[in-house]
Amino acid sequence: MDAKESNGFLRVKQSDGEKGDLMSKLKGKGSLSSKDLMLRADKIDLKSLDIQLEKKLNKVWCKQLDTEHPKEEWEIDLSKMELKHLVAHGTYGSVYRGTYDNQDVAVKLLDWGEDGMATAADSASLRAAFQQEIVVWQKLDHPNVTKFVGASMGTSNLKIPVKNSSQDAYRSHPSRACCVVVEYIPGGTLKQFLIRNRRKKIAFKDVIHLSLGLARGLSYLHSRKIVHRDVKTENMLLDFERTVKIADFGVARVEAQNPRDMTGATGTYGYMAPEVLDGQPYDHKCDVYSYGICLWEIYCCAMPYADLSFSEVSSAVVARNLRPQIPRCCPNSLASVMKMCWDASPEKRPEMDVVVRMIEAIDTSKGGGMISDDQAPRCFCFGWARGP
Structure with a gap:
């Protein structure tokens, strides 16, 4: 259809088959010849036409969705x-x-x-x-x-x-x-909880409770051949009983049978395994590394590498085997789990079901939690401010 505007009129070229349909949709008066339709341009209800066009496009889009993506069992009302x-x-x-x-x-x-x-x-x-x-x-x-x-x-x-x-x-x-x-999980993120306790720290039994919940969740995911790929305290939620709930599967994926099929720097700096940072093939052991960093963060109620930029962390973790400094007050039973989990070699990192058993075996009856600044004796584990 060709249209020309002249002297306040709209001249519309149309075929005979279009005349009736056009007359029913356009408002105004004009003279109709066998070839042309003369209409006042200022008499056309453009808003009405826009609404009709939008409805038509929406119907086409919805029809396309139904054709290309039939309703799944998980689709909600x-x-x-x-x-x-x-x-x-x-x-x-x-x-x-x-x-x-x-x-x-x-x-x-x-x-x-x-x-x-x-x-x-x-x-x-x-x-x-x-x-x-x-x-x-x-x-x-x-x-x-x-x-x-x-x-x-x-x-x-x-x-x-x-x-x-x-x-x-x-x-x-x-x-x-x-x-x-x-x-909906009402207790907020694990990271928010740790930030709230960055000064007074948390009891050792609570450290083990939180660490064990995260370990069990990751062990379950790995048993289902799922790699989370963005394990961090910000992606963990807490309910009112402080049960850890793993959330945010936006970058998770089913594990590839061939590790070479899983590459790319996916995750969050500070928690990413060396092989991921270096763009090398990786598997579910990247989650084990991230768990080790989370374990340190839960114990210390502090942010890892707080004084370093993302680029500094990335290069140092890969090239210099940089890891968070474990406080001297940390029990050896827990410190050893951290070190095994963040080993540079994925093959040397334990499976998460093994980590669960190691955490379950830790004795909390004698304490061993991070000592806060206002407690005596004071802990001199760090030479810098410990808050995130």
């Missing part, structure tokens, strides 16, 4: 979902607290950007990441792993609360976005 408020916002999405079918849940939304703004490559990449997380998470069932509730591949009928606005203010959910719904 978003009419049962209500988002309450924003909990956290990161690089790959936002986490909201809400309810689903009268159950407290956390909802992770992957940010696709505004409809029509993301490229086809961006959309494909985000969708692949989403599907990977669902495949990993949906069939897991362990006391130390956050429970999966369901997910949605894309919808526009989920209301998202607007930050710093009234309770009745919402913004639309982009139709190409997707969300993962999991049980």
